[in-house]
Amino acid sequence: MKGNADINLIVITGPTATGKTRLGALLAHRLEGEVISGDSRQVYRGMDIGTGKDLEDFIVDGKKIPYHLIDIHDPGYEYNVYEYQKDFFRIFTKIHERGNLPVLVGGTGLYIEAVLRGYKLIRVPVDPAYRTTLDGKSMEELTAMLTTYKKLHNITDLDTRKRLVRALEIEHYYATRPETDDPLPEINPMVFGINVNRETRRENISRRLRKRLDEGMVEEVRKLLDQGVTADHLIYYGLEYKYITLYLTGKLSYDDMVKKLEISIHQFAKRQVTWFRGMEKRGIPIHWIDAKLPDGKKIEKIIELLSRKSIQNKQYPYKDGKISRFFINT
Numbered sequence: 001m002k003g004n005a006d007i008n009l010i011v012i013t014g015p016t017a018t019g020k021t022r023l024g025a026l027l028a029h030r031l032e033g034e035v036i037s038g039d040s041r042q043v044y045r046g047m048d049i050g051t052g053k054d055l056e057d058f059i060v061d062g063k064k065i066p067y068h069l070i071d072i073h074d075p076g077y078e079y080n081v082y083e084y085q086k087d088f089f090r091i092f093t094k095i096h097e098r099g100n101l102p103v104l105v106g107g108t109g110l111y112i113e114a115v116l117r118g119y120k121l122i123r124v125p126v127d128p129a130y131r132t133t134l135d136g137k138s139m140e141e142l143t144a145m146l147t148t149y150k151k152l153h154n155i156t157d158l159d160t161r162k163r164l165v166r167a168l169e170i171e172h173y174y175a176t177r178p179e180t181d182d183p184l185p186e187i188n189p190m191v192f193g194i195n196v197n198r199e200t201r202r203e204n205i206s207r208r209l210r211k212r213l214d215e216g217m218v219e220e221v222r223k224l225l226d227q228g229v230t231a232d233h234l235i236y237y238g239l240e241y242k243y244i245t246l247y248l249t250g251k252l253s254y255d256d257m258v259k260k261l262e263i264s265i266h267q268f269a270k271r272q273v274t275w276f277r278g279m280e281k282r283g284i285p286i287h288w289i290d291a292k293l294p295d296g297k298k299i300e301k302i303i304e305l306l307s308r309k310s311i312q313n314k315q316y317p318y319k320d321g322k323i324s325r326f327f328i329n330t
Contacts, residue, residue, distance in 0.1 A: 009190075012024040016052075022295060028101075034102060050212070066100075131165060142161070160236065
């Protein structure tokens, strides 16, 4: 990130079930922008209900808002933050070449922070020789090994043996090779978060889970299994796919699956909030917008905050004037 420069990226983030997708689409419509997804699982085709793609949210006033990094890989592929960062900046550059404004929308904190902080990332290949050294070690031993590399903020690394082995493989690679220093496009973002109180967040999550189950989320996972996506891969994708797969493979009853899944989503949302607060401590300002406001009011609040930043810097935050004309009219 850089200061005292034209804003060239708007970010809409926040915990799950807060209406980020629709808000991002409405904002992109207002500012002639294009949406880039910041969700680690919406990259997969056929994983629609469980990832909450809600593609109808991208239709505003009969117009389809352009969106990116959704439905770009088949299930079974293991997408990662390295690929996301590369894909994001490739698309970010193309959007600007078209004279439009990128609007990053999503709740995968690691992916978003990798973009905003310009993490220096390297592609980590599978290392069969190193993996052989991990054979026979228990989950507890693998976890202890991982803690020697880093503090375990992301406990999803501990969900399965496969995740643990991959996390260790990545840390081992980083420890034994120098980082690359590929130049990244310069960004000057303004970040907005959807702020929701705990009780409302829990109500939204529980209501949305039941809606998705009614819409056929179990059938979606069954179809993926029937198509040959392995149970291990679906469990790797976490939460909805993990628990529904455990149900479909006879390891959980339906009621237990729903109960455990609901608890896990609540815990996940809490971790998301913790991550975003950590981003603020790490130097990324987030302008929090009250989730209770109607979408129209949220948009006006965002426009107002953008305008204030523009005035403070004594320049419009986007060089071709597409945003500034809205400020003139407000």
